[in-house]
Amino acid sequence: MGANSYTRMLLRIIILIGLIAYKECASNYTFSPDFLFGTATSAYQVEGAWNESGKGENIWDHMTHNTPEFIYDESNGDIMCDSYHKYEDDFALLNDLGVNFYRFSVSWSRIYPNGHPYNPNAAGIAYYNNLIDGLLAQNIIPMLTMYHWDLPQRLQELGGWTNPLIVQLFTEYARTLLENYSDRIKYWITINEPYQICNEAYGENGYAPALGMSGRADYLCGHNVLKAHAAVYHLFNNTYRTRNNATMGITLSSSWYEPGSSEEEEAAERTRQFKLGVYANPVFSENGDYPQVMKDYVGNQSAIQGFSRSRLPQFTSDEIEYIKGTSDFFGLNHYSTRLVRNSPPINNTVLFENDMQTELWIDPSWPMDVVRRDAIIPWGFRKLLAYIKNTYNNPIIYVTENGCADSGELEDYVRVSYYGSYLEALLEAINEDNVNVQGYAAWTLMDNFEWRYGLIYRYGIHSINFTDPDLRRTPKLSATFYKNVIANRAVGDYPSLS
Numbered sequence: 001m002g003a004n005s006y007t008r009m010l011l012r013i014i015i016l017i018g019l020i021a022y023k024e025c026a027s028n029y030t031f032s033p034d035f036l037f038g039t040a041t042s043a044y045q046v047e048g049a050w051n052e053s054g055k056g057e058n059i060w061d062h063m064t065h066n067t068p069e070f071i072y073d074e075s076n077g078d079i080m081c082d083s084y085h086k087y088e089d090d091f092a093l094l095n096d097l098g099v100n101f102y103r104f105s106v107s108w109s110r111i112y113p114n115g116h117p118y119n120p121n122a123a124g125i126a127y128y129n130n131l132i133d134g135l136l137a138q139n140i141i142p143m144l145t146m147y148h149w150d151l152p153q154r155l156q157e158l159g160g161w162t163n164p165l166i167v168q169l170f171t172e173y174a175r176t177l178l179e180n181y182s183d184r185i186k187y188w189i190t191i192n193e194p195y196q197i198c199n200e201a202y203g204e205n206g207y208a209p210a211l212g213m214s215g216r217a218d219y220l221c222g223h224n225v226l227k228a229h230a231a232v233y234h235l236f237n238n239t240y241r242t243r244n245n246a247t248m249g250i251t252l253s254s255s256w257y258e259p260g261s262s263e264e265e266e267a268a269e270r271t272r273q274f275k276l277g278v279y280a281n282p283v284f285s286e287n288g289d290y291p292q293v294m295k296d297y298v299g300n301q302s303a304i305q306g307f308s309r310s311r312l313p314q315f316t317s318d319e320i321e322y323i324k325g326t327s328d329f330f331g332l333n334h335y336s337t338r339l340v341r342n343s344p345p346i347n348n349t350v351l352f353e354n355d356m357q358t359e360l361w362i363d364p365s366w367p368m369d370v371v372r373r374d375a376i377i378p379w380g381f382r383k384l385l386a387y388i389k390n391t392y393n394n395p396i397i398y399v400t401e402n403g404c405a406d407s408g409e410l411e412d413y414v415r416v417s418y419y420g421s422y423l424e425a426l427l428e429a430i431n432e433d434n435v436n437v438q439g440y441a442a443w444t445l446m447d448n449f450e451w452r453y454g455l456i457y458r459y460g461i462h463s464i465n466f467t468d469p470d471l472r473r474t475p476k477l478s479a480t481f482y483k484n485v486i487a488n489r490a491v492g493d494y495p496s497l498s
């Protein structure tokens, strides 16, 4: 053994000892053999082929082509990971990870180019047939999301989710997916993250179509999203469920909202209701409908502002019954935690924040990821899971997204640490709080189009060389880590951040 390789070996041993020494003190809990592990992606973020084989324009095509500066690095999803052509490369990654399932979404404008439900595009139908059949051939369960933010542009021009006609249009699109795929799909998700769809894209300017009508368009959008979800669930429940003994749910996103001090518990709870309860309460609670605290706060602010009725629309009692109970499981996307304090409005401006009357922040001493500076707080994940169990009558939960951003390095120690600590928190939630979590998807399979942040924030456990015409995929450290978690059904060692 030469002096050089001797030094290298010594160095490796020192690094290894360092990693073990700094490893979080792990519990010895394990995941049961039937716990489902997967990874998730969405159509616009990975598919590319934006105008191929009859696909129509969607709101992200429209935004990235007409207002490229909306995306901080001016990238777009025209090609991106090119999963429309390279889905077999994706299968290879999934196979290597050993995942049980793969969560993907269908592009509405690939099925119905203008959104209107006539003459489905045969090439679009065929693409998802190939995707589903390819996954099943490798023993990977397909989990299909019907809507992950890529509305056909022509429907946006009709008002998008604020136009009540969207309920029927979405139901007809969903019927086509159910007709074509329900013989093989066991896990359906209707809509991904109503909060981001409505509050951050109609209320704020965070995502396409960036309407910025806070306190107005967000509530109108949410009302129709809930009705559209319920309509599709009933269609499924009445006609398609038995084709493959399948289940269907909705995916909601939430941070954990922790009181900033012991006086702020009520403010924290109000924030949970405004951000999660607004969509969860109508579907998952015993009595259905919007949370009472929201009706009170939005109603009172509306009155003070001179509106003749609340800006929060009302459900009829029939609608409350129609929406209640329309999810077989609670799909949860979770990333981070915020502190909360009361923040009364300083004027009568119509704003979601003036209705909610709280403000959120991050404790600067908390561990954070390096690019987005989002807090890495595994105990917040555990508290959120227990909260959902206790507030919504112990539903089956699938964590449909969880992950953290960096700038794309292959040796992604922060992401490994994030996954290690969050999966430990998940095991504690299952074993100590008896939360009924039955599956978990890492966001995301590979670096992809992170919406407004383009390729600046990367969430992949695989890297892609985007300048290589072959778009070669390479596993990061986190892929190896996750692969071991899946194989061992245990979290194993991971570097500590604190």
Ligand SMILES: *[C@@H]1O[C@H](CO)[C@@H](O)[C@H](O)[C@H]1NC(C)=O
Pocket (backbone or CB within 6 Å): 025, 026, 027, 028
């Ligand atoms: C886990 O198991 C190992 C050996 O089986 C034991 O030494 C360790 O104390 C256990 N850790 C916890 C947190 O129970």
Ligand SMILES: *[C@@H]1O[C@H](CO)[C@@H](O)[C@H](O)[C@H]1NC(C)=O
Pocket (backbone or CB within 6 Å): 051, 052, 078
């Ligand atoms: C698709 O868009 C590309 C630009 O992204 C353009 O070069 C090409 O001509 C378009 N193809 C069709 C069929 O419209």
Ligand SMILES: *[C@@H]1O[C@H](CO)[C@@H](O)[C@H](O)[C@H]1NC(C)=O
Pocket (backbone or CB within 6 Å): 120, 125, 175, 176, 177, 179, 180
């Ligand atoms: C796919 O959906 C379309 C529209 O609902 C329908 O016409 C067609 O028959 C379906 N194909 C299959 C194989 O069910």
Ligand SMILES: *[C@@H]1O[C@H](CO)[C@@H](O)[C@H](O)[C@H]1NC(C)=O
Pocket (backbone or CB within 6 Å): 245, 247
């Ligand atoms: C249908 O699926 C449920 C779990 O979702 C399972 O408990 C049940 O046994 C299945 N029924 C049949 C007939 O396969």
Ligand SMILES: *[C@@H]1O[C@H](CO)[C@@H](O)[C@H](O)[C@H]1NC(C)=O
Pocket (backbone or CB within 6 Å): 296, 297, 300
């Ligand atoms: C709303 O207004 C009613 C009537 O003025 C008042 O009793 C109630 O306390 C107010 N609620 C909130 C949350 O401000």
Ligand SMILES: *[C@@H]1O[C@H](CO)[C@@H](O)[C@H](O)[C@H]1NC(C)=O
Pocket (backbone or CB within 6 Å): 237, 238, 324, 325, 326
């Ligand atoms: C789903 O269908 C079953 C059987 O027909 C019915 O008992 C149940 O009430 C339906 N669920 C909802 C939420 O309507």
Ligand SMILES: *[C@@H]1O[C@H](CO)[C@@H](O)[C@H](O)[C@H]1NC(C)=O
Pocket (backbone or CB within 6 Å): 346, 347, 348, 349
């Ligand atoms: C109301 O307050 C907000 C800050 O919350 C401020 O941006 C806005 O300009 C104020 N509007 C008026 C009309 O004073």
Ligand SMILES: *[C@@H]1O[C@H](CO)[C@@H](O)[C@H](O)[C@H]1NC(C)=O
Pocket (backbone or CB within 6 Å): 465, 466, 467, 468, 469
């Ligand atoms: C990415 O691909 C390009 C083109 O094939 C190549 O020149 C470059 O070295 C690759 N980068 C990495 C990090 O592999």
